[in-house]
Amino acid sequence: MSKFKFKKNAKTPEVSTASLPDIVFMLLFFFMTVTVMKDDTLKVANELPNASEIKKLEKKDRVITVYVGKPEQPFDVALGTEPKIQVNDRFVSLENFGLIILEEINKKPEHLRSFITVSLKVDKKATMGLISDVKQKLREINALKINYTTYEGDAFQNIIK
Numbered sequence: 001m002s003k004f005k006f007k008k009n010a011k012t013p014e015v016s017t018a019s020l021p022d023i024v025f026m027l028l029f030f031f032m033t034v035t036v037m038k039d040d041t042l043k044v045a046n047e048l049p050n051a052s053e054i055k056k057l058e059k060k061d062r063v064i065t066v067y068v069g070k071p072e073q074p075f076d077v078a079l080g081t082e083p084k085i086q087v088n089d090r091f092v093s094l095e096n097f098g099l100i101i102l103e104e105i106n107k108k109p110e111h112l113r114s115f116i117t118v119s120l121k122v123d124k125k126a127t128m129g130l131i132s133d134v135k136q137k138l139r140e141i142n143a144l145k146i147n148y149t150t151y152e153g154d155a156f157q158n159i160i161k
Helices: 020-034 073-079 097-107 110-115 128-140
Strands: 063-069 084-087 090-092 117-122 146-148
Touching (some): 063 097, 084 097, 117 128
Parallel strands (some): 063 117, 117 146
Antiparallel strands (some): 063 084
């Protein structure tokens, strides 16, 4: 005779849901702390061109974004319709552009400053003269890592008729 007897009609116990609210709040707090909100408000038209050979920037903490394009609705009255430069949430003149970029570089941690990339998000209708001037200012301050942000697609679609 055996010491242990198995019940044939035994039911499996119910799963306890007592810790479920704790898990939900823990996930909620995790996503609240990890999520990064968008900092910049776009004030210029920014229809990006297409390119066939693209590569994604991996480390966003080493990127300074510069927008170039025509000012959007409320700003075009005061600034006109010529393409303007926007760094963060402010318009920058070409004369002050180098100083503003140096300020942005100095805001970054010291160990990242030599790895800073300037990402140019240029509207496809912007003039090449302004882009050339921006690149010249970046050369003057020795910010030589430049990235052009584009969409993936056929580059021949960029031709404006």
